[in-house]
Amino acid sequence: MTASIISSIAFYVLQPFFGFIVGALFYWVFRKIRARLQARRGPPWYQTFADVTKLLFKESITPLIADKTIFYLAPLLAFTGYLVALLQLPIGNVYPPLAGDLIVILIFLTLPGVAIILGGSSSGSPYGAIGSSRETALLVASEIPFAISALVTGIQVKSMSIIKIVDAQNQFGPMAFHYPFATVAFFMCMLLKLGRKPFDIPDAEVEIIAGPYTEYSGSLLGLFEISNVLRWFVIPAFAVNLFFAGGLGNLFVFLTLCLVVVALISFLDTQNSRYRIDQAFNFLLTWATLLAVIDLVRASTGWALW
Amino acid sequence: MLKKIVSKLRKKSPWVMHVPCGGCNGCDIEVVAALTPLYDLERFGTLQKGSPRHADILAVTGPVTVQVKERLRRVYALVPNPKIVMAIGSCAISGEVFADGYAFAGPLDQIVPVDIYVPGCPPRPEAIIHGVAQALARL
Amino acid sequence: MNKQTITESIRGFISPKTLPYPRQPSVPPEGFRGKPEFDLQKCVGCGACAQTCPMGAINVTDGLERSIRVWYGKCSFCGRCQDVCPEEAIRLTSAYELAVFDKNKATADVKIEFESCPSCGRKFFPAPQLKKSFEKMEPILEKRNISNEELRSLDRVCPSCREKPEELSKRKLFLVNFG
Numbered sequence: 001m002t003a004s005i006i007s008s009i010a011f012y013v014l015q016p017f018f019g020f021i022v023g024a025l026f027y028w029v030f031r032k033i034r035a036r037l038q039a040r041r042g043p044p045w046y047q048t049f050a051d052v053t054k055l056l057f058k059e060s061i062t063p064l065i066a067d068k069t070i071f072y073l074a075p076l077l078a079f080t081g082y083l084v085a086l087l088q089l090p091i092g093n094v095y096p097p098l099a100g101d102l103i104v105i106l107i108f109l110t111l112p113g114v115a116i117i118l119g120g121s122s123s124g125s126p127y128g129a130i131g132s133s134r135e136t137a138l139l140v141a142s143e144i145p146f147a148i149s150a151l152v153t154g155i156q157v158k159s160m161s162i163i164k165i166v167d168a169q170n171q172f173g174p175m176a177f178h179y180p181f182a183t184v185a186f187f188m189c190m191l192l193k194l195g196r197k198p199f200d201i202p203d204a205e206v207e208i209i210a211g212p213y214t215e216y217s218g219s220l221l222g223l224f225e226i227s228n229v230l231r232w233f234v235i236p237a238f239a240v241n242l243f244f245a246g247g248l249g250n251l252f253v254f255l256t257l258c259l260v261v262v263a264l265i266s267f268l269d270t271q272n273s274r275y276r277i278d279q280a281f282n283f284l285l286t287w288a289t290l291l292a293v294i295d296l297v298r299a300s301t302g303w304a305l306w
Numbered sequence: 307m308l309k310k311i312v313s314k315l316r317k318k319s320p321w322v323m324h325v326p327c328g329g330c331n332g333c334d335i336e337v338v339a340a341l342t343p344l345y346d347l348e349r350f351g352t353l354q355k356g357s358p359r360h361a362d363i364l365a366v367t368g369p370v371t372v373q374v375k376e377r378l379r380r381v382y383a384l385v386p387n388p389k390i391v392m393a394i395g396s397c398a399i400s401g402e403v404f405a406d407g408y409a410f411a412g413p414l415d416q417i418v419p420v421d422i423y424v425p426g427c428p429p430r431p432e433a434i435i436h437g438v439a440q441a442l443a444r445l
Numbered sequence: 446m447n448k449q450t451i452t453e454s455i456r457g458f459i460s461p462k463t464l465p466y467p468r469q470p471s472v473p474p475e476g477f478r479g480k481p482e483f484d485l486q487k488c489v490g491c492g493a494c495a496q497t498c499p500m501g502a503i504n505v506t507d508g509l510e511r512s513i514r515v516w517y518g519k520c521s522f523c524g525r526c527q528d529v530c531p532e533e534a535i536r537l538t539s540a541y542e543l544a545v546f547d548k549n550k551a552t553a554d555v556k557i558e559f560e561s562c563p564s565c566g567r568k569f570f571p572a573p574q575l576k577k578s579f580e581k582m583e584p585i586l587e588k589r590n591i592s593n594e595e596l597r598s599l600d601r602v603c604p605s606c607r608e609k610p611e612e613l614s615k616r617k618l619f620l621v622n623f624g
Contacts, residue, residue, distance in 0.1 A: 031348070039457025040343035047351050050318040054362075057312050059386035061359065127357075209356040217359035217386045270454055271446040346463040399518035399548050402500055415548070425517040425543045425551055432471050437544035439467060444546075 060218025074119030081111030092251030120212025131211030329368025490557030490571030
C-alpha cells in the first residue's frame with residue numbers, strides 16, 4: 001500500500017521533469033534537422049535550456065493598457081494544459097497511477113490554444129488581437145479532426161482509458177495499420193498543435209511581429225517557452241500511444257518512435273511554406289475532417305475493417 | 307553560483323532585433339545575410355525576433371533620421387534588461403555621408419546608449435559576427 | 446513540396462555549406478577594400494588624402510608636428526585616398542574586423558615632423574615632403590646645371606623670410622640664369 005503511494009508520488013513528481021528534459025531534446029532535434037535540411041549547421045544540444053533560463057531571468061515588462069489578470073493568467077493556463085495532459089500519458093512501461101482518460105487529455109490539450117487567445121487579446125496591442133483571431137479560427141478548425149481521429153481509437157476499443165487502448169494494440173497490432181486515414185488526419189492536426197509549417201500562423205510569424213506573444217517579455221515569456229517545450233514531448237507521445245502501440249511496453253522503443261515522429265514533422269516543416277489563414281482553415285475543415293470521418297464511420301459501423 | 311550559471315547561459319542565446327533607421331539599406335542587407343546558411347548564426351543560438359520585448363540585442367543600422375528618433379527611443383525602452391545596443395555601419399557611428407543633411411538627427415550614441423560600434427560601409431557579415439561575439443563577452 | 450525541394454534538402458543535409466567562420470579566419474577576395482592603414486616610412490605628410498576624402502574622415506592637425514588621422518567611424522572605404530596618394534603610403538588593407546567599444550579608438554594616425562626655418566625658427570613645411578621634392582627635382586636641375594646644395598640652402602628658408610633683403614639678393618642669381 002505504502003509502496004504504491006510512494007511510487008505514485010514519485011511518478012507525479014518526476015514525470016514533469018522527464019517530460020521537460022525530453023521535450024527540450026526533441027525540440028533540439030527538430031531545430032537540428034531543420035537546420036541540416038537547410039544546408040546549415042544547427043544549434044548545440046543545450047540550446048533550449050539556455051533559451052529558457054535566459055528568459056526566466058530577464059526583466060518582465062507589462063504594458064499599461066493590458067488587462068493584468070488575464071495577462072498573467074494566460075501563460076499559467078498554457079502550462080497547466082500541457083502539464084495535466086503529460087501526467088495522464090503512459091510512457092513505455094510506466095503507467096500513470098490514476099487511469100489516463102482520452103477525453104480529459106483532449107480537453108486539456110485545447111487549453112493552450114485558449115491561453116494564446118486570451119494572452120493575445122488581453123495584451124492591448126493590435127498585433128495580439130490579430131494573432132488571437134487567427135488562433136481562434138485555427139483552433140476551431142483543428143479540434144474537429146483532432147478529436148475525431150483520437151476518438152476513433154477509443155471507439156474501436158470500446159473504452160476511453162488510454163491504458164486500455166495501448167493494451168489492445170499490444171494484442172491486435174498498431175492502430176495506424178488498421179486506421180491509416182485517422183493517422184494521417186491526426187498528423188495534420190499535430191503540425192498545428194506544435195506550431196509548425198504549413199500551419200504556423202500564430203506562432204511567431206514575421207507578418208504580425210510576434211502575434212499573440214508580442215507583448216510578453218521576461219518570465220512570462222519564459223513560461224510560454226516552457227509550455228512550448230513540453231508540447232514537443234506530450235504531443236508525439238500522445239500520437240505514439242494512440243496509433244503506434246505505445247512502444248510495446250518498452251521505454252526505448254517508445255522514445256525511438258517519438259523521435260521518428262519528430263523527424264517526420266521536421267521534414268514536413270522544411271518542405272512546406274506557410275498557409276494563409278483561410279487556406280489553412282479550408283484545408284483542415286475539408287481534407288483532414290474527411291479523412292477522420294471516413295475512419296469514424298469505419299470504426300463505429302464495423303464496415304471495411306482490416 | 308546561480309548567477310554564474312545564468313550569466314553563462316545568457317551568452318549562449320542572444321536574440322536579435324534588427325532596427326533599420328533610414329539608411330541606404332546596405333548594412334541591413336549584411337545583417338540579414340549574417341542569418342543565412344552561409345554564415346549561420348543559429349549555431350550560436352541567435353534568432354531574429356520581431357518584437358523588441360523578446361530581444362536581447364538591438365542591431366541598429368543607418369543614420370538616425372528626424373522621423374525615426376522618437377520611435378527608436380520607444381523601441382529602446384521596450385527592450386528588457388540586460389540588453390546590448392549595437393551601432394552597425396559608419397552611418398550609425400557618425401552619419402558619414404548624411405551628416406550635413408537636413409534629416410539627420412545625430413549619431414546613435416546621442417539618442418540611445420551604445421555598447422559596441424561596428425565600422426564599415428557596409429561591414430561584412432563576419433565583421434558583424436565578430437562584433438556580436440565581442441559584445442556578448444561583456445554581457 | 447516537390448522533387449526539387451526534396452533533393453535540395455537532402456543534398457544540404459549531407460553537406461552543409463556553412464563557413465566555419467569564428468573558428469577559422471575568413472579571407473576576403475582579392476581587391477577587398479578594408480581598413481585603410483598608413484605606411485609610416487612612405488608618408489610625406491602632404492595631406493592630399495585629407496583633401497580628397499569625401500566624408501572628411503582624414504584630418505590634418507598641425508602643432509609641433511603634423512598629425513594625420515583617419516577615423517573609421519566616418520570612413521566609407523571608397524579608396525580615393527589610396528588613388529590620390531603620390532607615395533602610395535595609405536593603403537586599404539583586407540582587415541575588416543573593426544568592432545570597438547569606444548568609437549574614438551577606431552583611428553589610425555601618422556606623425557610627420559616639420560622642417561624649421563634656419564633664420565626665424567618657424568616650422569613651416571613637412572620635412573619628408575621637402576626631401577622628396579628635392580629628390581624629384583634632381584634631373585631638372587642637372588639639365589640646367591644648378592647644383593642641388595645651393596638650391597637646398599635657399600629653399601629651406603620659410604616664405605616670409607624669403608622676402609628679406611639679404612635673401613632676395615641670393616635669389617637674383619636664379620632669375621638671371623632662367624632669363
